[in-house]
Amino acid sequence: AAREENKENLFTNKQASDENKAADSERKVEDYGYGLYPGRARSKYKEGSIGESLFTFKHKCHIMLQFTLDTSPYAKLLLGAMRNSGCTVYKDRHFSCEDCDGTVSGGFDAATSQIVLCQNNIHQQAHMNRVVTHELIHAFDHCRARVDWFSNFRHLACSEIRAANLSGDCSFINEISRFNFGLKEHHQECVRSRALRSILAVRKVSREEAERVVDEVFDSCFNDHAPFGRIPHSKKDAKFAHRDFENRDRYHANL
Amino acid sequence: MEGSNWRPPRECDVYLSEFKHCKSLWNRFHEYYTYGKASDCQQWKEDYNSCKEWEKNHSSHFKESLQKSERKRVAEERKFSPVWELRQTPPADWHLPLNQDKPQDS
Numbered sequence: 573a574a575r576e577e578n579k580e581n582l583f584t585n586k587q588a589s590d591e592n593k594a595a596d597s598e599r600k601v602e603d604y605g606y607g608l609y610p611g612r613a614r615s616k617y618k619e620g621s622i623g624e625s626l627f628t629f630k631h632k633c634h635i636m637l638q639f640t641l642d643t644s645p646y647a648k649l650l651l652g653a654m655r656n657s658g659c660t661v662y663k664d665r666h667f668s669c670e671d672c673d674g675t676v677s678g679g680f681d682a683a684t685s686q687i688v689l690c691q692n693n694i695h696q697q698a699h700m701n702r703v704v705t706h707e708l709i710h711a712f713d714h715c716r717a718r719v720d721w722f723s724n725f726r727h728l729a730c731s732e733i734r735a736a737n738l739s740g741d742c743s744f745i746n747e748i749s750r751f752n753f754g755l756k757e758h759h760q761e762c763v764r765s766r767a768l769r770s771i772l773a774v775r776k777v778s779r780e781e782a783e784r785v786v787d788e789v790f791d792s793c794f795n796d797h798a799p800f801g802r803i804p805h806s807k808k809d810a811k812f813a814h815r816d817f818e819n820r821d822r823y824h825a826n827l
Numbered sequence: 828m829e830g831s832n833w834r835p836p837r838e839c840d841v842y843l844s845e846f847k848h849c850k851s852l853w854n855r856f857h858e859y860y861t862y863g864k865a866s867d868c869q870q871w872k873e874d875y876n877s878c879k880e881w882e883k884n885h886s887s888h889f890k891e892s893l894q895k896s897e898r899k900r901v902a903e904e905r906k907f908s909p910v911w912e913l914r915q916t917p918p919a920d921w922h923l924p925l926n927q928d929k930p931q932d933s
Contacts, residue, residue, distance in 0.1 A: 658917035665925070685921050714918065717911040730910040744860050759861040795907040805857035808848065819837065826836040827897055 604722070605774025609679060609688055611670030633669035633691035636700040644701045645810035646739065649817050650708040653799035659715035666711070676773075678703040680710035682721045687711060702746075706739040712799065725785045728775070730793040732767035733786065737793075738800055741766055759803075763794065833890060836897050839878035846871035870896055 606612065617624035624630060640647050641663065651661050661667075665686075672679075672690035677699070679688045687707040694700050713719050713731045720727050736742055742762035747754065754761060764786055771782045797803060799817060804810040816823070848854055849868035858865050874896050881889040 659921045684925060715921065717913050719911055726910050756859060757861065757863040789910050792907045792910050797904060801904060803861060806853065812848065823836045826833055827894060827901065
């Protein structure tokens with residue numbers, strides 16, 4: 573059950589982490605979460621090597637990813653919306669399967685415009701579907717808005733709120749599997765708490781500061797359902813949202 | 828697009844399927860879980876009726892009724908002030924090949 577504590581995280585350009593480490597011992601070094609993704613800098617096994625195919629889950633990751641992109645209505649809608657915004661997603665360019673730190677499932681690297689999938693932590697198709705959706709939401713935000721991932725906490729919090737809200741992260745069933753039992757409006761509590769955890773994982777801020785920022789932007793970002801037009805609670809919701817997206821030209825022409 | 832080329836924003840069957848979906852037990856449960864209350868599904872039914880009526884006789888009354896309802900839906904979805912500024916064009920480096928994105932590599 574402890575392994576279910578998976579976090580989707582956001583991280584940014586490691587060039588910016590050049591701070592004077594020898595200085596003030598109270599000042600924590602900001603690595604923007606890069607420490608969670610050692611595979612970004614270098615991989616343990618040479619690409620295409622026997623070692624890689626025997627000792628990593630890269631192949632399985634790629635197969636599950638392809639299945640998600642082909643069949644998940646959440647992913648198909650996001651891919652369509654991104655193409656529409658001028659950010660066509662190419663699997664080989666914009667996705668990377670890597671080994672990550674123990675509990676992380678994935679991340680969006682704004683510096684390279686890549687979605688990282690943690691091949692050592694995603695072992696089920698349903699989980700892959702959810703991680704891909706979550707990270708595509710970050711990519712979509714990066715594409716359609718001037719998001720300052722590096723230094724604007726409000727932007728970071730907003731994208732995390734949206735990703736937790738719209739990806740199915742906070743579905744009733746997922747929450748039950750984490751032993752978070754709640755009913756009336758529990759979805760919102762879950763979104764708040766997951767957004768908070770994501771921020772705390774990749775930024776050196778106090779819990780109070782992170783909570784304050786999440787509170788500040790919550791109403792706006794919880795109600796921003798782009799590109800779904802609704803909160804997709806289920807595959808059926810996502811299918812309906814995708815249907816609306818495919819129909820958007822007719823819809824707007826006749827409003 | 829006004830005038831003789833107008834047709835309902837959605838296919839009539841879509842309104843009916845949204846109505847049925849809205850009223851389903853699973854959806855009701857999700858709405859309670861998210862908002863603590865159920866939404867008004869009746870509007871989907873009315874829109875379906877307007878759509879079918881318009882198909883029969885192209886009456887402007889039903890056309891306006893549908894437009895009003897859909898515009899209200901659009902307004903509901905826009906009821907928040909964005910935290911960020913929307914872009915006019917996508918980020919310049921989205922399509923750049925990977926090794927160009929890491930200037931410290933040489």
